[in-house]
Amino acid sequence: MTITKPVFDCWVDQPLPELLRLCRLAIEEGDFSMVERWREAGGRTLGHFQVYFPTEIAHAAGMLPVKMCGAPVEPNNADSRFGSYLCSILKTSLELSLSGQVTLDMFVSHPICDAARNLAAIWGRNHEYPCQILYLPQNANSRGSAPYLTGEYNRLRAEAGQISGIEATDERLRASIELYNTSRALVRELYAIKRDTPWKITAEDAYSLVAIGGRIPVEEHIALLQAALPAIRERQTKAEDRIRVVFEGAFCEQPPLDLIRMVGRSCYIVDDDFLIGLRWLLEDVPNDGDPAAALAEAYLERSSYSPVQHDNRKPKEKMLIKRLRAAKAEAVVLTAAKMCEPGLEEQVAYVHALDSEKVPYFLSEFEENMSNFGSLELQVETFVENLLFS
Numbered sequence: 418m419t420i421t422k423p424v425f426d427c428w429v430d431q432p433l434p435e436l437l438r439l440c441r442l443a444i445e446e447g448d449f450s451m452v453e454r455w456r457e458a459g460g461r462t463l464g465h466f467q468v469y470f471p472t473e474i475a476h477a478a479g480m481l482p483v484k485m486c487g488a489p490v491e492p493n494n495a496d497s498r499f500g501s502y503l504c505s506i507l508k509t510s511l512e513l514s515l516s517g518q519v520t521l522d523m524f525v526s527h528p529i530c531d532a533a534r535n536l537a538a539i540w541g542r543n544h545e546y547p548c549q550i551l552y553l554p555q556n557a558n559s560r561g562s563a564p565y566l567t568g569e570y571n572r573l574r575a576e577a578g579q580i581s582g583i584e585a586t587d588e589r590l591r592a593s594i595e596l597y598n599t600s601r602a603l604v605r606e607l608y609a610i611k612r613d614t615p616w617k618i619t620a621e622d623a624y625s626l627v628a629i630g631g632r633i634p635v636e637e638h639i640a641l642l643q644a645a646l647p648a649i650r651e652r653q654t655k656a657e658d659r660i661r662v663v664f665e666g667a668f669c670e671q672p673p674l675d676l677i678r679m680v681g682r683s684c685y686i687v688d689d690d691f692l693i694g695l696r697w698l699l700e701d702v703p704n705d706g707d708p709a710a711a712l713a714e715a716y717l718e719r720s721s722y723s724p725v726q727h728d729n730r731k732p733k734e735k736m737l738i739k740r741l742r743a744a745k746a747e748a749v750v751l752t753a754a755k756m757c758e759p760g761l762e763e764q765v766a767y768v769h770a771l772d773s774e775k776v777p778y779f780l781s782e783f784e785e786n787m788s789n790f791g792s793l794e795l796q797v798e799t800f801v802e803n804l805l806f807s
Contacts (some may be wrong), residue, residue, distance in 0.1 A: 429644035433652075436645055440625040443632070445674045447488035449519045451633050455481045456520055461581045466510060466526040466536060466670045468694040468725050470551065471712045473593040473702075474574050476635060483519065484631025484695065485510040486671055487785045490518070498539055500730060503532045504756040506670040511540060523580050525573065527551040529669065529725035530759050549576060557728040564785070573710065576582050590708040595630065595637050598701040599669035603642040604630075608696075610649055612687045612744050616656045619647050620664075620681030621674050627692050630672075656759035660804050662779075664689035664739050664747050665767065666760055668723045672783045678752055679790045683801045687743040690723070697721050702727035724759040733763055734770035748804060749778040750797075777804055 428436045436440040442448070452462060463475040465483045475482035492508035494515040499508050513519045523546055529532035541548035552569055554562040574585045583589075604627055611623050626645060630638040662684040664677075670693065680686060700719040703711045722728070741749060751767055753760035764780070771778045779800045781793065 428498055429640050433645060433648040434684045435484070436641070437622045437625070440629045440641075441622060441674070444625045444628045445489070445806055447490055447513070447518070449488075449513065449632060450481070452481065452483050455634070461522040462520065462649065463523045463525065463577060463580075464514070464521040465524075466533065467506065468529055468723055468806060469553070469697045469716070470525055470527075470694065471637070471716070471720065473590060473597050473708075473712060474570060474585060475577055476593040477585035477590040478574065478577035478595070479581045481634060482631075483521065484692075485513065485519075485524075485627075486631065486669075486692065486694075488513055488518075489501060489673065489786060490516070490571055491786070498543065502756060504518050504670055504754055506754070507532055507536060511536075511543070511786065512604050514540070515543060522546050523577060524548040525551050526681060527553050530757075532756075534759075541749060547576060551574060553726070554717070555727060558730065560708045562717055563710065563713050566716060567707070567710045569707040570712055587708055591704050593635075594702050594704050594708055594711065596639065598704070600630065600635050600639050600642070601696070601698060602701070603639060603646065604696055605699075606646055607642065607649075608688070610646070614650075614656075614686035615661070616654050617652045619678070620686040621678045623673065624677055624691050627695060631692070631695060658805070659683065659685045660748055660801055661685045661687045662681075662748045663687065663737070663744055663746045664691070664750045664752070665692050665737055665740075666750075666754070666764070667783075668693045668725070669760070670754035670783075670785055672752065673785055675790060676783055676787070676793075679794050680797060683794075683797050684748075684750070686750075687746050688740050690721075693721055697723075724763040732766075734766040737767055738770055738774055738776070747777070748800075749776060750781070752781050752783050755782050 426441050429638040456462060459482045462483050463480045464483045466485050472482040487506035490509050490512050492512040495511040496510040514521060524540050526533060527550060528539040537548045537550045551573060554566055578584045607623060608625060610617055664686050669689045697720050699721055700716050703713040722731040722733055749771060751764060753764055
């Protein structure tokens with residue numbers, strides 16, 4: 418079944434402040450009601466865990482791809498399914514499903530770390546729908562990576578089509594790629610505004626505008642961004658005397674919106690790795706020839722960097738310095754989620770690179786459900802004042 422009637426409340430007619438408030442509220446409260454409305458209208462849903470999933474595949478099969486990246490909920494049901502030493506995002510993502518806040522018809526994860534490699538199996542024990550693992554290439558530099566990944570995409574493509582009853586043909590997949598190319602271009606435009614005129618949009622509002630795209634149809638996210646971006650550019654707000662920073666370390670578990678808001682009160686966050694999976698592809702996907710092969714090529718050749726992808730051409734510490742320079746940032750807020758082995762390991766390389774380049778940085782940890790920011794805010798303010806007045 419293909420759904421043509423919008424199921425998402427049409428916020429595009431709202432004035433910009435109200436549009437941003439509604440997006441922010443949905444993210445802050447973990448509201449997935451728009452996903453449930455999609456299912457009530459007869460649609461099927463595919464939940465995908467961090468970091469990257471080719472959402473075009475779900476869309477081509479007539480399914481709504483739903484980004485499962487945790488939420489501000491207590492894992493009362495999910496806690497007993499995991500060890501206490503594991504990161505929060507595994508538990509809160511499963512909690513959304515176990516508690517009925519999100520209803521899925523298929524779930525896809527991939528082994529980004531030791532903790533996540535068993536997530537699909539744990540999810541499958543607790544649900545009757547298919548739970549798949551997407552095995553992204555461990556060696557992105559291998560000659561066989563692209564054809565291997567094309568085969569993986571085609572496997573998931575066939576599975577999604579069986580569940581939805583809609584075959585993800587090459588024609589449908591090319592149409593989906595075209596839509597997502599448009600969506601990604603608009604997100605890049607949003608980040609250009611953040612980089613060039615960060616005083617025109619707060620850090621938490623920019624985050625929410627991207628994050629809501631993981632819960633609504635891409636067509637409606639495009640309409641939302643097309644309404645918001647011109648209004649943001651036209652804002653008559655004045656620049657303030659704040660330092661420009663890159664926020665690094667939120668590639669998987671996401672910081673609470675209050676943490677982003679808190680940092681944004683003292684600094685301009687001009688670039689970041691928030692929700693990097695939704696922004697993984699840095700260029701348009703070529704839309705001729707084999708569409709699955711084009712998506713595989715884009716993942717390998719037109720993508721960002723992350724601690725969970727191993728590519729000798731993209732050393733993380735050098736890519737961070739490149740991101741810093743491109744954004745004309747003066748410092749880095751370097752974080753990692755608690756219990757996150759890949760994130761904490763990368764901090765060592767990042768610190769060495771930043772020290773070598775004599776770039777100031779603020780080092781910290783976070784958890785998605787943390788709620789007390791008083792001490793951390795004081796530390797950030799002290800860090801900023803030292804830079805401003807030293």
